[in-house]
Amino acid sequence: xxxxxxxxxxxxxxxxxxxxxxxxxxxxxxxxxxxxxxxxxxxxxxxxxxxxxxxxxxxxxxxxxxxxxxxxxxxxxxxxxxxxxxxxxxxxxxxxxxxxxxxxxxxxxxxxxxxxxxxxxxxxxxxxxxxxxxxxxxxxxxxxxxxxxxxxxxxxxxxx
Amino acid sequence: xxxxxxxxxxxxxxxxxxxxxxxxxxxxxxxxxxxxxxxxxxxxxxxxxxxxxxxxxxxxxxxxxxxxxxxxxxxxxxxxxxxxxxxxxxxxxxxxxxxxxxxxxxxxxxxxxxxxxxxxxxxxxxxxxxxxxxxxxxxxxxxxxxxxxxxxxxxxxxxxxxxxxxxxxxxxxxxxxxxxxxxxxxxxxxxxxxxxxxxxxxxxxxxxxxxxxxxxxxxxxxxxxxxxxxxxxxxxxxxxxxxxxxxxxxxxxxxxxxxxxxxxxxxxxxxxxxxxxxxxxxxxxxxxxxxxxxxxxxxxxxxxxxxxxxxxxxxxxxxxxxxxxxxxxxxxxxxxxxxxxxxxxxxxxxxxxxxxxxxxxxxxxxxxxxxxxxxxxxxxxxxxxxxxxxxxxxxxxxxxxxxxxxxxxxxxxxxxxxxxxxxxxxxxxxxxxxxxxxxxxxxxxxxxxxxxxxxxxxxxxxxxxxxxxxxxxxxxxxxxxxxxxxxxxxxxxxxxxxxxxxxxxxxxxxxxxxxxxxxxxxxxxxxxxxxxxxxxxxxxxxxxxxxxxxxxxxxxxxxxxxxxxxxxxxxxxxxxxxxxx
Numbered sequence: 001x002x003x004x005x006x007x008x009x010x011x012x013x014x015x016x017x018x019x020x021x022x023x024x025x026x027x028x029x030x031x032x033x034x035x036x037x038x039x040x041x042x043x044x045x046x047x048x049x050x051x052x053x054x055x056x057x058x059x060x061x062x063x064x065x066x067x068x069x070x071x072x073x074x075x076x077x078x079x080x081x082x083x084x085x086x087x088x089x090x091x092x093x094x095x096x097x098x099x100x101x102x103x104x105x106x107x108x109x110x111x112x113x114x115x116x117x118x119x120x121x122x123x124x125x126x127x128x129x130x131x132x133x134x135x136x137x138x139x140x141x142x143x144x145x146x147x148x149x150x151x152x153x154x155x156x157x158x159x160x
Numbered sequence: 161x162x163x164x165x166x167x168x169x170x171x172x173x174x175x176x177x178x179x180x181x182x183x184x185x186x187x188x189x190x191x192x193x194x195x196x197x198x199x200x201x202x203x204x205x206x207x208x209x210x211x212x213x214x215x216x217x218x219x220x221x222x223x224x225x226x227x228x229x230x231x232x233x234x235x236x237x238x239x240x241x242x243x244x245x246x247x248x249x250x251x252x253x254x255x256x257x258x259x260x261x262x263x264x265x266x267x268x269x270x271x272x273x274x275x276x277x278x279x280x281x282x283x284x285x286x287x288x289x290x291x292x293x294x295x296x297x298x299x300x301x302x303x304x305x306x307x308x309x310x311x312x313x314x315x316x317x318x319x320x321x322x323x324x325x326x327x328x329x330x331x332x333x334x335x336x337x338x339x340x341x342x343x344x345x346x347x348x349x350x351x352x353x354x355x356x357x358x359x360x361x362x363x364x365x366x367x368x369x370x371x372x373x374x375x376x377x378x379x380x381x382x383x384x385x386x387x388x389x390x391x392x393x394x395x396x397x398x399x400x401x402x403x404x405x406x407x408x409x410x411x412x413x414x415x416x417x418x419x420x421x422x423x424x425x426x427x428x429x430x431x432x433x434x435x436x437x438x439x440x441x442x443x444x445x446x447x448x449x450x451x452x453x454x455x456x457x458x459x460x461x462x463x464x465x466x467x468x469x470x471x472x473x474x475x476x477x478x479x480x481x482x483x484x485x486x487x488x489x490x491x492x493x494x495x496x497x498x499x500x501x502x503x504x505x506x507x508x509x510x511x512x513x514x515x516x517x518x519x520x521x522x523x524x525x526x527x528x529x530x531x532x533x534x535x536x537x538x539x540x541x542x543x544x545x546x547x548x549x550x551x552x553x554x555x556x557x558x559x560x561x562x563x564x565x566x567x568x569x570x571x572x573x574x575x576x577x578x579x580x581x582x583x584x585x586x587x588x589x590x591x592x593x594x595x596x597x598x599x600x601x602x603x604x605x606x607x608x609x610x611x612x613x614x615x616x617x618x619x620x621x622x623x624x625x626x627x628x629x630x631x632x633x634x635x636x637x638x639x640x641x642x643x644x645x646x647x648x649x650x651x652x653x654x655x656x657x658x659x660x661x662x663x664x665x666x667x668x669x670x671x672x673x674x675x676x677x678x679x680x681x682x683x684x685x686x687x688x689x690x691x692x693x694x695x696x697x698x699x700x701x702x703x704x705x706x707x708x709x710x711x712x713x714x715x716x717x718x719x720x721x722x723x724x725x726x727x728x729x730x731x732x733x734x735x736x737x738x739x740x741x
Binding site: 046049050059060061062063064065068069070071075 | 315319325326327328329330331332340341342736737739
């Protein structure tokens with residue numbers, strides 16, 4: 001349990017504690033707790049999962065199993081700017097894979113990773129519901145549509 | 161129990177209402193193939209090999225989880241069922257590393273059997289497979305995810321039976337594997353090395369760390385004096401590897417085989433079990449009389465010790481300080497025996513034949529090192545010994561019997577029953593009662609501690625004093641017992657814990673059988689252990705003349721200075737997740 005204190009602020013840990021205390025006795029609340037934990041810390045590192053395991057008396061293997069099963073959960077911290085490229089059917093047909101490739105090339109990372117400076121993280125997502133604008137990507141909630149690989153560089157510059 | 165009427169493949173049957181279709185089929189003598197199914201442990205309908213057709217139900221149903229109901233019509237052998245099972249098996253095979261020729265489970269593999277039974281001659285679904293690294297980080301157990309069929313039997317055993325939670329399902333879909341959390345090896349998980357996952361595995365995805373090469377090398381090394389010892393539970397199981405009936409007692413053949421393999425001396429761990437009883441019995445009396453920490457808990461099972469150090473460190477002071485019998489034996493071989501024979505203990509290589517995988521871990525415990533030497537140098541499971549015997553062209557079944565070598569080959573019936581749950585307790589009671597009452601008590605069979613129940617409790621009268629005892633087998637049951645003590649719901653003086661359900665006879669190093677046979681295997685081996693006890697002229701540890709001699713010539717007195725140095729050890733709290741970086 002000590003490990004979490006070395007890595008994260010007491011304030012955030014107390015937030016998580018509060019969530020756990022609220023949900024602890026409700027059946028099937030583990031995923032809700034994990035979701036809240038990810039909201040608080042941005043991701044689910046081993047220290048956080050161990051903390052949940054001990055506080056909720058659930059084996060780490062179960063928590064880790066859930067964390068790796070649902071694509072919603074991530075074990076890696078995301079960057080300051082979270083890029084999500086839609087690989088849904090419409091975007092894919094319109095060439096979003098090429099946009100993604102360009103992003104990988106420009107950022108020098110692969111899907112699921114973060115740039116060395118912690119600035120950008122890259123995800124491939126399911127349909128974002130903006131098929132009319134296909135192909136699309138989202139950066140921290142802002143949608144960019146009708147993309148071509150050539151747009152990538154300029155968009156990234158905006159976040160410098 | 162309410163009954164329901166069903167027909168299965170046209171055969172009418174009346175079965176208990178709480179039966180599954182699979183159970184009903186078994187009752188009607190109809191065989192349904194299974195792979196992921198492990199009775200009462202893993203009933204999840206995952207592999208889809210047990211599918212059946214049920215009249216009025218559109219889709220095929222997994223019989224292992226589908227309950228029967230009155231009037232149900234079940235069909236287990238229609239073309240649709242056969243084709244579905246076949247496709248499902250082919251899909252499993254398509255993602256399986258099919259290097260059967262070089263697999264440790266070749267010839268004893270449920271997947272291989274199913275493939276043969278289904279007459280699979282080609283696999284229609286071929287695609288790219290992910291190649292995984294083997295996990296060889298544990299000193300006792302190797303995981304090979306390439307062989308894994310994701311049946312989850314090991315996971316269910318580790319979690320639900322043993323309550324260890326070392327492994328779980330990781331990732332999703334095609335990338336799913338069984339593994340410890342965070343991509344770590346077993347050595348960085350709560351794994352206690354009990355090996356029950358190996359016994360549960362239908363294929364070669366989990367197996368013991370091989371020590372046979374090490375042993376062959378030692379046998380070839382002219383400078384090495386190679387001594388072997390055999391645990392009580394091995395003699396009632398080894399024969400199974402050679403097609404002999406479950407529970408055959410093969411002590412004499414085993415000794416002959418070991419001599420033919422070239423060991424310089426063949427000793428009996430049962431002798432050291434007797435020695436353990438002398439030390440542990442006296443330790444118990446000392447704790448009882450001098451107000452030591454109670455309850456005292458036995459320490460023969462390294463799987464249990466690992467569990468205690470990880471999950472119940474608050475009970476470490478309750479553990480007997482006695483080393484497990486084979487470690488005591490190793491220490492005595494490298495001191496008393498070496499001195500007697502004029503051999504430099506550094507030239508002695510001690511091999512233990514064990515029903516156990518945790519013993520492979522135990523021999524490297526730093527607390528076990530005496531005078532810079534390991535007590536035991538290699539541990540072979542019952543399965544590994546069988547492999548060596550087969551490789552050496554020894555016709556095991558037709559071997560004549562041989563006797564153990566002396567001075568460390570003599571043992572009592574008390575030493576033999578160490579192999580079964582309740583055995584260490586009974587052996588200790590046989591001796592402690594005699595010591596306290598100062599006579600040779602005739603009624604020394606303690607039926608109340610025998611049998612396969614998970615937790616056994618009794619009150620025993622010893623010299624007018626009531627001793628409260630408990631016996632737990634399987635770490636899951638140990639957990640229940642310890643929680644009771646922690647919550648103040650129970651109080652005991654003396655507790656025996658064996659890490660594996662059933663005790664050493666069902667250890668993680670024992671011959672592996674189809675899980676449907678497990679109950680029969682367990683009962684047969686148990687019966688054999690108590691038969692072997694009855695067959696011996698001496699049945700109490702302190703009556704073993706070689707033990708008396710050992711104390712006279714060498715150890716002087718139980719719990720004495722030499723004993724402390726050679727036969728006792730310490731324990732320490734361990735992290736559940738000892739991250740090495």
